[in-house]
Amino acid sequence: MTNLLKNRELLLIVIIGLMVIGFATRAQGFASPGNLANIFNDTSILIILALGQMTVILTKSIDLSVAANLSFTGMAVAMTNAAFPDVPLALLIVMAVGIGAFLGAINGFLVWALQIPPIVVTLGTLTIYRGMAFVLSGGGWVNAHQMTAPFLNIPRTQLLGLPVLSWIAITIVLGAWFVLTRLPFGRSAYASGGNPTAAVYAGIDIGWTRFIAFMLSGALAGLCGYLWVSRYAVAYVDIAVGFELDTVAACVIGGISIAGGIGSVAGAVLGALFLGVIKNALPVIGISPFAQMAISGIVIVLAVVFNARAERKAGRIILRDRAAPEVSA
Amino acid sequence: MSDAANSKRVIPDRLGTRTSRLLSSWEVLLLGVAVAIFVFNSFASPYFLNAWNLSDATFNFTEKAMIAFAMALLVIAGEIDLSVAAIIALASTAMGAAAQAGIGTPGLVAIGLGVGLTCGAFNGFLVSVLRLPSIVVTIGTMSLFRGVSYIVLGDKAYGNYPDSFAYFGQGYVFWVFSFEFVLFILLAIVFAILLHATNFGRQIYVIGNNEFAARFSGISVERVKFTLFLLTGLMAGIASICLTSRLGSTRPSIAQGWELEIVTMVVLGGVSILGGSGTIPGVVIAAFVMGLVTFGLGLLNVPGIVMSIFVGLLLITTIAIPIVARRIKEMSR
Numbered sequence: 001m002t003n004l005l006k007n008r009e010l011l012l013i014v015i016i017g018l019m020v021i022g023f024a025t026r027a028q029g030f031a032s033p034g035n036l037a038n039i040f041n042d043t044s045i046l047i048i049l050a051l052g053q054m055t056v057i058l059t060k061s062i063d064l065s066v067a068a069n070l071s072f073t074g075m076a077v078a079m080t081n082a083a084f085p086d087v088p089l090a091l092l093i094v095m096a097v098g099i100g101a102f103l104g105a106i107n108g109f110l111v112w113a114l115q116i117p118p119i120v121v122t123l124g125t126l127t128i129y130r131g132m133a134f135v136l137s138g139g140g141w142v143n144a145h146q147m148t149a150p151f152l153n154i155p156r157t158q159l160l161g162l163p164v165l166s167w168i169a170i171t172i173v174l175g176a177w178f179v180l181t182r183l184p185f186g187r188s189a190y191a192s193g194g195n196p197t198a199a200v201y202a203g204i205d206i207g208w209t210r211f212i213a214f215m216l217s218g219a220l221a222g223l224c225g226y227l228w229v230s231r232y233a234v235a236y237v238d239i240a241v242g243f244e245l246d247t248v249a250a251c252v253i254g255g256i257s258i259a260g261g262i263g264s265v266a267g268a269v270l271g272a273l274f275l276g277v278i279k280n281a282l283p284v285i286g287i288s289p290f291a292q293m294a295i296s297g298i299v300i301v302l303a304v305v306f307n308a309r310a311e312r313k314a315g316r317i318i319l320r321d322r323a324a325p326e327v328s329a
Numbered sequence: 330m331s332d333a334a335n336s337k338r339v340i341p342d343r344l345g346t347r348t349s350r351l352l353s354s355w356e357v358l359l360l361g362v363a364v365a366i367f368v369f370n371s372f373a374s375p376y377f378l379n380a381w382n383l384s385d386a387t388f389n390f391t392e393k394a395m396i397a398f399a400m401a402l403l404v405i406a407g408e409i410d411l412s413v414a415a416i417i418a419l420a421s422t423a424m425g426a427a428a429q430a431g432i433g434t435p436g437l438v439a440i441g442l443g444v445g446l447t448c449g450a451f452n453g454f455l456v457s458v459l460r461l462p463s464i465v466v467t468i469g470t471m472s473l474f475r476g477v478s479y480i481v482l483g484d485k486a487y488g489n490y491p492d493s494f495a496y497f498g499q500g501y502v503f504w505v506f507s508f509e510f511v512l513f514i515l516l517a518i519v520f521a522i523l524l525h526a527t528n529f530g531r532q533i534y535v536i537g538n539n540e541f542a543a544r545f546s547g548i549s550v551e552r553v554k555f556t557l558f559l560l561t562g563l564m565a566g567i568a569s570i571c572l573t574s575r576l577g578s579t580r581p582s583i584a585q586g587w588e589l590e591i592v593t594m595v596v597l598g599g600v601s602i603l604g605g606s607g608t609i610p611g612v613v614i615a616a617f618v619m620g621l622v623t624f625g626l627g628l629l630n631v632p633g634i635v636m637s638i639f640v641g642l643l644l645i646t647t648i649a650i651p652i653v654a655r656r657i658k659e660m661s662r
Contacts, residue, residue: 062464114649119409119464120602123589124645131638139632237634245472248465258465290483290581294476300469304461 008255012270019277027284037162043276044169045224045231047269049243050250051176052217054268057251058180059210060193060260061111061118066221067243068129069103073225075133075142078235082146089150096226097219103129104218108211118210126244134237144233155230165227172220177265179216189213193260242293249296250275252303275299355599355651359614363621370625377628384505388498388575390594390620391513392568393587394612397594398520399561401612403463404595405524406557407537407604410452411467413565414587415474420444420569422478425487425579434493441570442563448474449562453555471588478581487579498575509571513616516564521609529553537604586637593644594619602648619643 024031049066056063077096080087103125110121144152155165180186191199192206199206229235254271256263275296282289370377377383396413403410423444424437432440448470455466500508524530532553535543543550573579598615600607619640626636 110645110649114652116645116648116652117602120592120596120648121645123592124641127586127589127637127641128645131634131641134632134634135638139634242472245468248468252465258462288480288483290479291476293472293479297469297471297473297476301455301466301473304465304469305455305459308459308461 009264009266009270012254012267012274016270016274016277019274019281023277023281023285027281030281030284037166039276039280040169040273041163041166042280043272044165045227046243046246046250046276047169047272048172048220048224048227049247050254050268050272051172051265052220053244053247054251054254054256054263054265055176055180055189055213056118056210056217057248057256057258058189058193058260058263059206059213060196061210061213062122062248062258063104063107063214063217064119064122064244064248065103065107065125065129066217066247067240068126068133069100069218069221070225070228070240070243071237072103072129072133072136073099073222074229074239075137075225075235075237077226078142078147078229079137081148081151082142085148089148089154092151093223093226096222098222100222100225101215101219104215104221105211107218108214111214112207112211115207118214130237137235137237139237142229142235147230147233152230152233155227165231168223168227173265173269180265185209185212190261193262195261245300246275246296247272249300249303252300252307255307257307258304356608356611356614359597359599359611359618363614363618366618366621366625370621370628373625374628377625380505384507384510386620386624387507387510387513389623390616391507391509392571392575393591393594393619394513394616395516395568395571396561396564396587397591397598397612397616398516398609399557399564400591401595401598401600401607401609402520402524402533403557403561404592404600404602405537405604405607406533406554407540408456408463408554408557409467409592410463410558410561411588411592412448412452412471412474413561413568413591414584415471415478416445416448416562416565417569417572417584417587418478418581419448419474420566421573421579421583422481422487422581424570424573425490426481428490428494429487434491437490437494438497438570441573442566445562445564445566445569446559447562448565449559450555452562453558456558457551457554475581478583482579482581488577490574490577494574495577496574498571498573498577509575512567512571516567517609517613524609529556533557534605537601537606539605589644590619590640593640593647596644597647 020031020036029035049070053063053066073096076099077092080095081092107118107121107125110116110125111118155163155168157164159167180189188199188204188209191202191204192209196206228239232239250271251263251268252258252271253274254263254267254269256267256271278295278299279292282292282295400410400413420441424441427437427440452463452467452470455461455470456463497508502508502511524533532543532548535546535548536550536553540550569584572584576583594615595607595612596602597618598607598612600612622639622643623636626639
């Protein structure tokens with residue numbers, strides 16, 4: 001069992017590799033380094049969000065408000081940039097991360113202090129944050145010509161062969177790896193998801209850990225708000241609708257247990273890349289982009305089935321571990 | 330403060346002693362809120378107090394409430410189904426495709442119900458046979474079901490339903506009482522009896538309060554859960570028939586985001602999101618409250634997305650209130 005879990009990353013690498021080779025037979029140049037770098041760049045935002053989502057899921061919670069957070073923050077940053085072109089980009093990015101972290105902290109506070117189930121909190125804040133994006137913008141759009149050149153160009157600037165957007169994703173992957181495996185917070189996150197009762201006895205403040213996890217997820221969503229608006233050069237209320245499901249899908253595919261406590265940074269990244277490769281391949285092999293939603297759905301269900309098989313503990317069913325069903329509460 | 334103190338296993342014996350009192354007071358409170366909103370709306374808008382306008386207002390919630398009844402049973406049993414709105418979309422797409430092929434109204438109804446049941450059975454199979462957490466499974470099937478609609482329809486739409494099909498969403502049984510409203514009342518009675526006056530209803534509460542105890546007392550937990558998912562799928566099928574008939578067309582984005590409003594309705598009705606408690610009368614009143622709020626805001630020209638802020642706030646505050654109240658009680662003890 002543990003071997004299977006340990007090999008999840010290897011398995012994903014093999015599957016992604018096979019997929020790329022398979023698509024390359026249908027479309028010349030799909031496997032070329034340039035195209036692969038493109039796919040990675042295209043998936044950067046999903047990777048960043050999946051890492052935030054993963055941190056939250058590790059603590060036995062879930063954050064469905066990431067896409068709405070992204071939409072609100074992106075709108076706020078874009079409107080600030082359009083209204084005050086003189087504000088330096090660094091300040092705007094700090095603002096994006098700050099707003100995102102604040103919205104994440106609201107989720108975290110409700111989960112921590114009021115102990116409302118995370119799924120309910122974030123379903124609620126999902127509509128609230130997107131509604132706020134509408135109130136903020138009045139339903140209007142911020143278009144490319146209203147944004148300043150550095151605002152649009154910096155994530156696209158090539159640096160050592162890759163766009164800055166990709167480098168940001170790589171930095172955050174390394175950062176997440178460091179935080180989750182080398183810092184006390186990471187240990188607490190795994191512990192409070194893996195066995196909350198034991199974590200309490202070990203002196204870990206579960207509520208605080210969840211609060212920090214939600215805040216981190218929010219901060220990353222805020223950063224992605226800027227990255228998204230800059231990458232697609234437009235901000236409107238409905239950007240990234242439903243993207244929260246993709247982040248959950250990436251985590252589930254990557255072997256992160258929805259019951260908490262299990263998962264690796266590499267898994268989340270590979271899960272996101274898996275979706276990224278499919279998304280980029282569909283138009284290439286002539287399948288309607290409308291099929292993507294159904295494919296994500298099938299992949300989520302299959303991944304959950306697969307994860308459950310891997311995690312199932314031996315023993316009589318009547319005394320089955322309660323960890324999994326409790327998440328559904 | 331620890332998780333152990335907040336787990337499902339501990340809550341029931343605390344709630345058990347005053348469940349009836351607590352819930353009855355919740356429903357009375359809710360009824361008060363409904364009346365207050367009603368009175369406020371009648372003063373806020375001159376168009377509110379009109380039998381036909383009020384009848385129109387019921388369409389805001391009847392379809393959602395039908396699903397909310399079944400969802401309430403699921404939530405009481407400790408599960409959840411986020412794919413209901415996607416089932417509506419898939420059933421509507423199937424009916425639309427059948428209507429293009431010239432199938433008559435009885436056939437369309439059968440297809441709508443059949444698709445609902447099939448989707449419900451699929452969810453039920455994944456949750457009760459494969460024992461997967463319902464929250465993730467139904468997030469997956471949510472994008473699967475709606476995804477199939479998108480594959481079939483893309484950016485197109487189905488129309489041209491037979492004339493007799495319009496009755497389900499646009500017909501009136503007598504005077505201002507629409508078919509949907511009468512169906513809503515009938516279903517409310519059926520579900521109230523099912524939950525509050527049958528063995529099956531007792532089993533749902535037992536499972537939600539303590540699944541272990543339920544197993545040890547001989548309840549077939551898996552069968553009950555499967556039945557509940559089937560029932561939820563069926564209700565989504567019925568809602569899909571009503572909605573499709575009312576709109577007269579099908580797009581893959583039909584009923585987008587309804588799962589949230591339905592869960593909100595259930596929770597607002599006093600059903601504990603942790604499972605184990607809640608009543609159908611509560612859900613019925615909650616349906617009226619939400620219908621009145623959205624209708625009132627609509628009369629005041631508040632845009633839909635701003636209304637969704639209210640729905641989100643309503644969801645969080647209604648869950649937070651009992652939790653905060655319990656905390657205060659515990660502190661004063």
